[in-house]
Amino acid sequence: MAEPFKNLINADVVRQAGQHLGQALQATLPDDFHHAADVLEASFKSVTHVEDPDKELGLLRTDDTGLADWLERHASRTLIKQGHGRTLTLWGLGTAFDGNVRWQVSPKRIAIGESVALNLALASTSASTQALEIDYTVHHARAQGGASAKTFKGWRMSLAPGETLSLAKLHSMRPVTTRRYHPGEHQIDLRINGQIVAQAGFKLTA
Known part of the structure; x- marks a missing residue:
């Protein structure tokens, strides 16, 4: 060993x-x-x-x-x-993000089995390089009402002083063996270094 x-x-x-x-x-x-x-x-x-x-x-x-x-x-x-x-x-991620955030989820209405696009634009206003751990939390609609939150990994990076950056990924709403989806409003929180910095959402249909 x-x-x-x-x-x-x-x-x-x-x-x-x-x-x-x-x-x-x-x-x-x-x-x-x-x-x-x-x-x-x-x-x-x-x-x-x-x-x-x-x-x-x-x-x-x-x-x-x-x-x-x-x-x-x-x-x-x-x-x-x-x-x-x-x-x-x-892990060097204890400082809140210093900058501007634009967080978009599209389209605003999808059917179960389809995907939403997550688009993030960051603009640093810090005088020093920032270490960023970017996650997002999806609040899934429940069959009986209410929501169930699950956090997903997004990106891990460093952002230089004054740097701007655009990021994108798809989030699938296709049912899997460990997760079922239900129609309703879904909110997605953007988290940078553990803090919610923006929110957006979409409606899931059957």
């Missing part, structure tokens, strides 16, 4: 997560890195849902190897998407 894996398995983050995590990591490393990281993330979820996330974050960054850094970033995905302040600060 490679030394970085030994260091990770012996780290406090694994011991705090519980013996079951250590066994899972031992069983999967070094053959399946992604699965190991998912196990690590699941462990963080199980602990931070019942305890203070700040306590768990104190165990991060205990190994300065590139592999450990990747695993820690992978395991931090949920807290980053939730906009957890200390997690964002830990």
Whole structure:
């Protein structure tokens, strides 16, 4: 087993997560890195849902190897998407975006199975380079009313002083085995470094 894996398995983050995590990591490393990281993330979820996330974050960054850094970033995905302040600060994302945002979702009406286009224009007004973690949260209409929110990864980048940038992607509303869609209004929040900076929406039809 490679030394970085030994260091990770012996780290406090694994011991705090519980013996079951250590066994899972031992069983999967070094053959399946992604699965190991998912196990690590699941462990963080199980602990931070019942305890203070700040306590768990104190165990991060205990190994300065590139592999450990990747695993820690992978395991931090949920807290980053939730906009957890200390997690964002830990990864250099604790500062609000300094600039102008234009966020568009089109078309305004689609049928289940189709896609909406997400278009983002950024213009920095900062005097320094900004590290940006850009996510978006879709508020899916529920069959019984109300909405269910799910956050998706968007872009990760650096924006130079005065720089302008246009970004675009498609978001599919095609049903999959793990997600069903229902007709109704859908709102999409744009999040930059954990903060909601713009909102737009569309109507989904049967």
